[in-house]
Amino acid sequence: MARIRSEPGILGAAVSMPCTVRIAAMLDGLGPEAQVIKAVNTVTRRAGAVVGWNTDRGAFAQAVEEAAIPVKGRSVLLLGAGGAARACADAVRTLAEKVWVAAPDLDEARTLARDLDLNAGGPTPMGGLSLLVKKVDVIINATPVGSDGKSLLFPIEWISPTQFVFDLVCQPALTPLVRGARERGARAVNGLSMLLFEGLSAVELWTGKPAAEALLRSSLERAVLDRLGP
Numbered sequence: 001m002a003r004i005r006s007e008p009g010i011l012g013a014a015v016s017m018p019c020t021v022r023i024a025a026m027l028d029g030l031g032p033e034a035q036v037i038k039a040v041n042t043v044t045r046r047a048g049a050v051v052g053w054n055t056d057r058g059a060f061a062q063a064v065e066e067a068a069i070p071v072k073g074r075s076v077l078l079l080g081a082g083g084a085a086r087a088c089a090d091a092v093r094t095l096a097e098k099v100w101v102a103a104p105d106l107d108e109a110r111t112l113a114r115d116l117d118l119n120a121g122g123p124t125p126m127g128g129l130s131l132l133v134k135k136v137d138v139i140i141n142a143t144p145v146g147s148d149g150k151s152l153l154f155p156i157e158w159i160s161p162t163q164f165v166f167d168l169v170c171q172p173a174l175t176p177l178v179r180g181a182r183e184r185g186a187r188a189v190n191g192l193s194m195l196l197f198e199g200l201s202a203v204e205l206w207t208g209k210p211a212a213e214a215l216l217r218s219s220l221e222r223a224v225l226d227r228l229g230p
Contacts, residue, residue, distance in 0.1 A: 001026050004045055011206040012044040015052075017144065020083025027052040037090050038115060039083030042202045053205055056087030059197035060168075064091070067189045069138060069164045071095045075121070077132055079153055080142035081108035084168055088142050089116050100124050100132055103143075126153075133158040139181075141167045146175040153177075161185030170195055173224050196220050 001023075004010050015023055020039045024030060027043065031053040034040050040052030064071060076096045078089055081103035089112060093099055098121035103109040109123035124132060133139065133154055145151050146169045156177070159165065165181040165188035173190055181188035196217055203211035 001050070004043065004050060005048075010045055012042065012202075014202060015041050015043060017082055017084070021086075024052055026050075033057050033087075033090075036116075037083070037086045039086045041083060041087075041198065042205055044205050053201075054083075054087055055198045055201035055205070056084055056194075057091050058201060059194045060084075060088050061091045062197045063189075063191070063194040064166065066193050067166070067187075069166060069187070069189070071138060073097050074137035075135070076100065076138045076140065077102065077129075077136040078140045078142060079103070079145075081105065081112045082142065085140075085142035086112055086116065088140050088168075089113075089118065092138075092140075093118055096121075096138070098136075100136065102126050102129060102132070129154045130158065134160065136163070138164045138166070141165075141169065141175075141177055144169065146177050147171060150176060152180070156180030156184065159184045159186050163187075165189070167191060168194060171224060192220065192224060 020041050024040050028049045029051045034052050034054040037054050039054055041056050042053040044051050071092050072095045074096055075098045076092050078085055078101045081101060089099060093116055099118050100121040101109040101113055102124050106125055113122045145153050149172050159181050163186045165186055167175050167177045168191035169175045170191040175190055178188040178190050199216060200211045200213055
């Protein structure tokens with residue numbers, strides 16, 4: 001933050017876990033969505049003022065729409081309570097019938113549910129996943145679990161073919177959750193599209209100009225596939 005403030009040539013920065021929530025207190029102001037979600041993933045520097053924005057919410061909503069995942073009137077299980085989880089919760093809370101939030105730290109799940117007024121559903125302990133996973137329509141993983149290519153938060157056998165799974169992890173592209181859900185017959189996607197839409201919004205915030213979506217999409221896909229190679 002000190003460098004961003006001291007070097008005029010810096011347009012801004014991207015913010016990732018675990019800093020998305022606590023960085024808000026270090027900024028001069030917050031964009032409207034960041035104010036509601038209380039998490040920042042993009043920082044801009046304009047006329048000496050450092051402002052925080054949240055592009056996660058819009059990016060997640062676009063990715064869900066692109067993947068044709070039905071959220072309206074459905075029950076949703078959100079895994080995680082960090083900045084990305086907050087953005088996802090805000091995107092679905094007015095559409096879903098219920099939004100359950102499960103996180104290793106139950107107090108964080110309670111805080112998220114309180115801040116975003118999740119009255120239908122709400123926080124739930126990780127120990128209750130054995131029942132909850134089986135009865136919800138949509139499962140969203142907003143934790144880093146699975147980025148090692150091996151880990152899962154619950155046994156994949158709990159997933160049914162009628163469910164929809166969105167894993168925000170996009171590296172590896174075929175996460176254990178996505179792979180396992182597809183093997184069980186469920187529709188499952190990773191977070192690559194969400195990452196793309198985040199980037200498009202960030203570029204526009206930094207430069208004031210729209211980014212070239214087709215070019216950035218192909219570049220992002222190529223970068224991820226190259227990382228998956230030998």
